[in-house]
Amino acid sequence: MNVKNxxxxxxxxxxxxxxxxxxxxxxxxxxxxxxxxxxxxxxxGSTNVxxxxxxxxxxxxxxxxxxxxxxxxxxVAVQHEFFAEPRAGKRFDDFFxxxxxxxxxxxxxxxxxxxxxxxxxxxxxxxRAKLSGDEEIEWRLPLxxxxxxxxxxxxPQNAYTRSKTF
Numbered sequence: 477m478n479v480k481n482x483x484x485x486x487x488x489x490x491x492x493x494x495x496x497x498x499x500x501x502x503x504x505x506x507x508x509x510x511x512x513x514x515x516x517x518x519x520x521g522s523t524n525v526x527x528x529x530x531x532x533x534x535x536x537x538x539x540x541x542x543x544x545x546x547x548x549x550x551x552v553a554v555q556h557e558f559f560a561e562p563r564a565g566k567r568f569d570d571f572f573x574x575x576x577x578x579x580x581x582x583x584x585x586x587x588x589x590x591x592x593x594x595x596x597x598x599x600x601x602x603x604r605a606k607l608s609g610d611e612e613i614e615w616r617l618p619l620x621x622x623x624x625x626x627x628x629x630x631x632p633q634n635a636y637t638r639s640k641t642f
Contacts, residue, residue, distance in 0.1 A: 511578025522595045523621045529590030529607065529630040540590030545604045546582040549575050552616065590630075598622045605630060613638050 529540050554575045558568050586592040586605075601619040606612065616636040619628065632638065 522597055523623055524593060524625045525596050525619075525621060526591070526593045526625070526627045527584070527586060527603075527605075527630065528627060529586055529605075530632075531590065540586060540607070541588050542586045542590070542605050542607045544584045544586060544592065544594075546584070546594065546596065546619075547576075547602045547604070548579040548581070548599065550602050550618065551604065596621050603628065611638060 527544060529542060531540060551572075554572055555568070557575075558571045563571065582594055582596060584592050584594040598621050601621055603615060603617045603619055605615040607614075613632065613635045614637045615630050615634065617628070617630075617634060
């Protein structure tokens with residue numbers, strides 16, 4: 477009887493140990509698949525990007541206040557890639573998240589004078605901005621972010637589209 481109790485006790489302890497390994501192993505597998513977040517702090521080599529919007533000479537916008545979207549991927553290229561080949565059962569939003577690889581877009585606003593700033597990690601970024609008034613001007617610019625400070629100027633010459641609003 478004593479040997480039987482010893483075997484039972486060892487088996488119970490092995491099952492307990494196996495359960496702990498299974499729980500921690502599962503948690504580790506989930507942790508490894510979580511998206512990588514990039515916290516942007518000045519001490520990690522981020523770049524202070526100043527964005528300046530110049531008033532078009534022939535247009536009068538009541539305010540130069542605009543929203544700016546900065547993406548770590550080329551949104552248009554991702555759209556072309558998605559629609560070039562049929563992807564059964566996959567939505568564009570899911571495909572776009574895959575291409576972002578855990579990174580996220582950065583939003584900022586320009587003030588009434590058309591100035592704003594944002595901290596970005598160095599690398600390739602895409603800027604999208606839209607200014608509405610008598611006419612609508614949109615920018616889609618590839619950016620190469622590097623150094624500690626960088627200035628981006630939005631002008632009618634580097635605009636993607638200009639259209640009259642009715």
